[in-house]
Amino acid sequence: MSQRALPAKILTYESINPHVKRVEYAVRGELAIRAEKLKDELSKGNSHNYNFDTVVNCNIGNPQQLKQKPITFFRQVASLMEYPDLLLPENRTQVEALYPIDAIERAQKLLEQIGSVGAYSHSQGIPYIRNHVAKFIEERDGYPANPNDIFLTQGASAGVQNILQLIITHSNVGIMIPIPQYPLYTATLALYDAQPVPYYLNEEEDWGLDISQLTSSLSAGRSKGLDTRALVIINPGNPTGQCLTEQNMREIINFCHNERIILLADEVYQTNIYQPAERPFHSFKKVLRSMGRKYEQFELFSFHSVSKGMIGECGRRGGYYECTNIDSRVVEELYKIASVSLCPNVQGQIMVDLMVQPPKRSDESYTLYQKEVDEIYMSLRRRSTKLSECFNQLEGVTCNSAQGSMYLFPRIRLPQKAIEAAHQAGKQPDEFYCLAMLDATGVCVVPGSGFGQKNGTLHFRSTFLPPEELFDGFCTRLQRFHNEFLERYHD
Amino acid sequence: MSQRALPAKILTYESINPHVKRVEYAVRGELAIRAEKLKDELSKGNSHNYNFDTVVNCNIGNPQQLKQKPITFFRQVASLMEYPDLLLPENRTQVEALYPIDAIERAQKLLEQIGSVGAYSHSQGIPYIRNHVAKFIEERDGYPANPNDIFLTQGASAGVQNILQLIITHSNVGIMIPIPQYPLYTATLALYDAQPVPYYLNEEEDWGLDISQLTSSLSAGRSKGLDTRALVIINPGNPTGQCLTEQNMREIINFCHNERIILLADEVYQTNIYQPAERPFHSFKKVLRSMGRKYEQFELFSFHSVSKGMIGECGRRGGYYECTNIDSRVVEELYKIASVSLCPNVQGQIMVDLMVQPPKRSDESYTLYQKEVDEIYMSLRRRSTKLSECFNQLEGVTCNSAQGSMYLFPRIRLPQKAIEAAHQAGKQPDEFYCLAMLDATGVCVVPGSGFGQKNGTLHFRSTFLPPEELFDGFCTRLQRFHNEFLERYHD
Numbered sequence: 009m010s011q012r013a014l015p016a017k018i019l020t021y022e023s024i025n026p027h028v029k030r031v032e033y034a035v036r037g038e039l040a041i042r043a044e045k046l047k048d049e050l051s052k053g054n055s056h057n058y059n060f061d062t063v064v065n066c067n068i069g070n071p072q073q074l075k076q077k078p079i080t081f082f083r084q085v086a087s088l089m090e091y092p093d094l095l096l097p098e099n100r101t102q103v104e105a106l107y108p109i110d111a112i113e114r115a116q117k118l119l120e121q122i123g124s125v126g127a128y129s130h131s132q133g134i135p136y137i138r139n140h141v142a143k144f145i146e147e148r149d150g151y152p153a154n155p156n157d158i159f160l161t162q163g164a165s166a167g168v169q170n171i172l173q174l175i176i177t178h179s180n181v182g183i184m185i186p187i188p189q190y191p192l193y194t195a196t197l198a199l200y201d202a203q204p205v206p207y208y209l210n211e212e213e214d215w216g217l218d219i220s221q222l223t224s225s226l227s228a229g230r231s232k233g234l235d236t237r238a239l240v241i242i243n244p245g246n247p248t249g250q251c252l253t254e255q256n257m258r259e260i261i262n263f264c265h266n267e268r269i270i271l272l273a274d275e276v277y278q279t280n281i282y283q284p285a286e287r288p289f290h291s292f293k294k295v296l297r298s299m300g301r302k303y304e305q306f307e308l309f310s311f312h313s314v315s316k317g318m319i320g321e322c323g324r325r326g327g328y329y330e331c332t333n334i335d336s337r338v339v340e341e342l343y344k345i346a347s348v349s350l351c352p353n354v355q356g357q358i359m360v361d362l363m364v365q366p367p368k369r370s371d372e373s374y375t376l377y378q379k380e381v382d383e384i385y386m387s388l389r390r391r392s393t394k395l396s397e398c399f400n401q402l403e404g405v406t407c408n409s410a411q412g413s414m415y416l417f418p419r420i421r422l423p424q425k426a427i428e429a430a431h432q433a434g435k436q437p438d439e440f441y442c443l444a445m446l447d448a449t450g451v452c453v454v455p456g457s458g459f460g461q462k463n464g465t466l467h468f469r470s471t472f473l474p475p476e477e478l479f480d481g482f483c484t485r486l487q488r489f490h491n492e493f494l495e496r497y498h499d
Numbered sequence: 500m501s502q503r504a505l506p507a508k509i510l511t512y513e514s515i516n517p518h519v520k521r522v523e524y525a526v527r528g529e530l531a532i533r534a535e536k537l538k539d540e541l542s543k544g545n546s547h548n549y550n551f552d553t554v555v556n557c558n559i560g561n562p563q564q565l566k567q568k569p570i571t572f573f574r575q576v577a578s579l580m581e582y583p584d585l586l587l588p589e590n591r592t593q594v595e596a597l598y599p600i601d602a603i604e605r606a607q608k609l610l611e612q613i614g615s616v617g618a619y620s621h622s623q624g625i626p627y628i629r630n631h632v633a634k635f636i637e638e639r640d641g642y643p644a645n646p647n648d649i650f651l652t653q654g655a656s657a658g659v660q661n662i663l664q665l666i667i668t669h670s671n672v673g674i675m676i677p678i679p680q681y682p683l684y685t686a687t688l689a690l691y692d693a694q695p696v697p698y699y700l701n702e703e704e705d706w707g708l709d710i711s712q713l714t715s716s717l718s719a720g721r722s723k724g725l726d727t728r729a730l731v732i733i734n735p736g737n738p739t740g741q742c743l744t745e746q747n748m749r750e751i752i753n754f755c756h757n758e759r760i761i762l763l764a765d766e767v768y769q770t771n772i773y774q775p776a777e778r779p780f781h782s783f784k785k786v787l788r789s790m791g792r793k794y795e796q797f798e799l800f801s802f803h804s805v806s807k808g809m810i811g812e813c814g815r816r817g818g819y820y821e822c823t824n825i826d827s828r829v830v831e832e833l834y835k836i837a838s839v840s841l842c843p844n845v846q847g848q849i850m851v852d853l854m855v856q857p858p859k860r861s862d863e864s865y866t867l868y869q870k871e872v873d874e875i876y877m878s879l880r881r882r883s884t885k886l887s888e889c890f891n892q893l894e895g896v897t898c899n900s901a902q903g904s905m906y907l908f909p910r911i912r913l914p915q916k917a918i919e920a921a922h923q924a925g926k927q928p929d930e931f932y933c934l935a936m937l938d939a940t941g942v943c944v945v946p947g948s949g950f951g952q953k954n955g956t957l958h959f960r961s962t963f964l965p966p967e968e969l970f971d972g973f974c975t976r977l978q979r980f981h982n983e984f985l986e987r988y989h990d
Contacts, residue, residue, distance in 0.1 A: 017825075031835055126815060128814055162844065199836075354815070
């Protein structure tokens with residue numbers, strides 16, 4: 009690189025799309041980048057500089073990165089789909105020694121329908137798989153679903169972005185989002201230049217949603233002259249882990265119906281339910297259908313994904329959304345937009361098929377499938393309790409238990425000196441605390457400021473996904489760090 | 500569904516994002532939808548209504564849909580990655596009977612680096628794979644490449660959309676695009692509300708690009724008050740199949756440099772080269788580097804994909820783009836945007852790794868790999884000639900031969916009566932002709948109006964991907980249809 013003065017760039021931070029610049033995405037932000045650097049350091053054998061020898065990523069719901077084993081049957085089918093020669097008669101003996109018969113038959117059936125995982129599919133998703141998704145929804149809810157209203161997507165995020173892009177017509181459009189929220193929503197609103205209309209979840213009530221909050225939030229938005237068109241609900245909650253009651257959901261639908269607001273239901277954690285008796289999952293589609301004729305035209309988009317649940321196939325980028333009561337000409341426009349990206353990756357679509365059609369009781373793989381799902385589920389439940397207890401033992405920290413999802417969102421209370429030190433370092437106090445935690449323990453979490461939080465409160469989000477055997481060491485290190493931190497900054 | 504009047508929808512064609520409505524995407528448009536319907540009909544055994552028993556999709560570059568076999572080695576590695584238990588010692592005997600040793604070793608190495616294909620990766624793409632991409636570019640061009648300037652993407656389209664989104668700051672931004680063009684570009688400009696600044700390729704000169712066209716196009720844009728920021732080149736061309744000379748590329752770079760315009764080089768067909776002696780492929784990166792210090796800060800984005808070439812893994816959604824001389828703060832913003840979508844699907848990233856690191860001479864799989872690539876290549880070349888000859892035999896049709904890519908773009912001349920009939924049917928004349936072709940022959944092509952064409956000219960785009968054995972029957976049917984069509988509408 010030459011040393012002389014270089015001509016000015018055409019593309020500079022000043023000259024690019026300002027909406028792109030406004031995007032914030034804490035889950036992959038400074039802490040995650042710092043964690044990557046630490047990993048590099050450790051891999052180079054420089055662990056003597058640190059009190060830990062591994063970095064634990066609690067910043068993102070990425071189960072298989074933290075050694076969660078994939079569901080065997082799902083991967084067996086995917087493996088056969090990749091290499092169809094395995095299904096040739098001459099390979100049968102070896103293949104049957106390696107793969108159960110139901111995996112072989114499922115792969116054969118899928119290949120007949122799809123042809124090749126290397127071919128572009130229908131832009132909306134393979135019709136055969138959309139039929140299975142519709143069947144899955146019907147069985148889950150007890151109400152009909154139409155395959156033509158279902159779009160397979162590259163994970164739920166891509167679907168959410170398509171729908172918001174469709175709804176947002178000008179920079180005065182308001183979209184109601186929960187606070188705390190998953191930053192995909194504020195990031196997408198920034199990118200498409202719409203305004204978040206925040207409603208606050210109630211930490212004292214297990215992060216519950218009270219309708220009065222929706223009313224005041226909506227009128228606050230309207231008093232700002234915002235054209236509020238849609239309400240986003242994340243249920244079970246991310247980062248807050250609450251699971252809504254059916255009664256509460258009816259109130260929400262009624263609120264949206266009266267205010268003529270479209271509902272976007274992010275239901276990717278629908279199987280991550282840890283208090284199934286008290287807080288079972290209900291889909292908004294089902295609750296809507298149970299509310300009768302008055303609501304039969306209510307417009308709803310529901311999102312689901314293969315990345316969460318007990319499946320955790322995040323790297324696959326598979327998911328779907330269902331349009332309920334959406335005008336057919338609008339659905340046509342969604343199809344057109346989908347077709348510009350040609351199609352969602354086919355292995356992601358196949359994983360959706362496996363999610364909605366897992367092995368049945370009569371199938372050879374059923375026992376193993378059920379065992380794997382149950383073990384992951386029980387372990388997640390144990391870990392959620394263990395971690396919330398660990399957090400609640402920390403001085404000045406309070407943490408609701410997780411009714412669902414993969415996250416805890418403990419509230420921290422920091423001494424004034426720490427808050428001042430943070431501001432001197434040009435950081436948010438919670439960010440400052442999380443960076444100190446990372447450097448002291450190797451545990452990477454996300455500051456509450458990345459999700460939004462009530463003024464004057466501080467939190468962080470942590471997944472409870474690390475392997476169970478790590479938990480005790482992990483909690484001890486956290487304990488020690490927290491006390492030293494309070495020590496260092498006590499008033 | 501009840502019969503009484505329904506309450507008005509909130510989300511209607513009138514109330515959605517007008518930029519979404521402005522998007523047009525002919526490759527998956529009315530003809531493709533009609534073709535799907537015909538397939539349904541035929542699959543229901545209603546072939547007696549038609550003069551054909553299969554629908555041939557020449558509307559989209561989707562090789563494996565048309566029975567092109569995937570590269571065996573690539574799929575073997577992908578298959579092992581899906582089901583890591585295959586790599587356990589106890590399975591070794593069966594697995595070695597089914598997979599060559601180099602596929603097993605490659606999968607092992609990738610798994611060590613990646614962990615699981617089910618985990619989110621680095622948002623920019625797996626560093627290990629980006630290193631291989633950089634190495635590939637260095638070997639292709641003879642100039643250094645930096646892994647940190649490379650972004651793995653869900654196919655090239657996703658990358659193109661990210662870059663255009665970054666560059667477009669207001670609705671007066673102009674982006675120079677070729678006419679005819681691949682509709683991804685006009686679709687994305689419509690979606691992000693920027694203005695196409697068209698420059699015309701010269702059909703008489705094998706769809707060559709003359710610089711005078713760029714100059715006049717740019718001044719036309721500027722006279723409209725457009726802030727023209729970037730120039731898109733598709734090389735080899737889609738839909739036009741031309742391959743630029745090195746001299747021509749230097750002139751283009753010089754033009755952009757003088758006019759302070761960023762270059763976007765869509766090079767996804769870089770290995771689809773059918774006149775290698777006269778028209779070899781040169782990357783813009785290489786030509787730029789060969790031009791010396793004056794151009795050493797020239798800003799370039801280059802796109803590549805696993806969907807084309809001899810690989811044809813469209814359904815995988817894998818690709819990458821390279822940033823050349825892009826300001827580091829701008830690259831950071833691209834990383835942030837990538838992180839909102841979490842990561843490109845991991846199997847797509849693995850396919851990129853395989854594309855840039857195919858088997859070497861010394862590897863067990865080399866012979867088969869080379870044989871498969873050569874056969875696909877030779878066959879594509881034969882088919883391109885066969886089809887252009889077929890088109891040139893049709894009365895009033897002229898077709899340039901393909902120097903590269905997967906498409907022919909013949910010009911058709913229709914009798915006045917046909918043009919009137921088209922307008923009465925509310926169709927473009929070329930669309931009218933293509934719909935008639937589909938109904939008469941089952942062959943689905945895309946009207947030239949979907950790509951843009953000089954006023955007063957008519958074309959269609961056809962891939963030459965159908966299986967070779969179908970070609971003769973295919974050409975005969977086309978011949979017959981064309982004559983009957985001229986017959987019916989002759990003046």
